[in-house]
Amino acid sequence: MAVSSNFLLFSASLLFFTVSPSIQASFRPKALVLPLTKDASTTQYVTQIKQRTPLVPIKLSLDLGAESLWVDCDQNYVSSTYKSARCNSAQCNLARSKACGSCSDGPKPGCNNNICSLLPSNSFKNVGTIGKVAQDVVAVQSTDGKSSGKVVSTSKFLFTCGATFLLDGLASGVKGVAGLGRTKISKPRSRS
Helix, strand or coil, rough: CHHHEEEEEHHHCCCCCCCCCCCCCCCCCCCEEEEECCCCCCCEEEEEEEEEECEEEEEEECCCCCCCCCCCCCCCCCCCCCCCECCCCHHHHCCCCCCECCCCCEECCEEEECEEECCCCCCCCCCCCCCEEEEEEEEEEEECCCCCEEEEEEEEEEEEEHHHHHHHCCCCCCCEECCCCCCCCCCCCCCC
């Protein structure tokens, strides 16, 4: 199956988040479109979303088995809408986090006290670590199946903060992994 103009159309059954309440109630996208390219040097499939406030383009390697989207929060993660998921919160329960942690570095993206944890990993290099569960704004182009639609966003997209060393072996310019595994917070299933 050819991928026209390097775009992959995710059907309505693969919507990875619901439209935020700030989007007009009458607008419901039929599907979302994510750019998809194959990196020649790593043969990884790479997509791009916009995340944070202000929105920043983020390149991600696709991993069909990864439990969640994770991004490197150690290098230049700046966002006015970043929120950590507190231990025993609804977000931590949804993520099925069983661990809570704290940081000696003080509060910052990926490093806060009383925050639930997951295990972001790089399956291309078979490495992983402990990462903090968080939420932030994510925006993606929508489509009606024939043409581009509005950019839709959610302010409560759950993801995991990974560490910079997890980027080793990922495609050039990639800042994390878009997990498509069978969990409640993976890309196809995440809801806000």
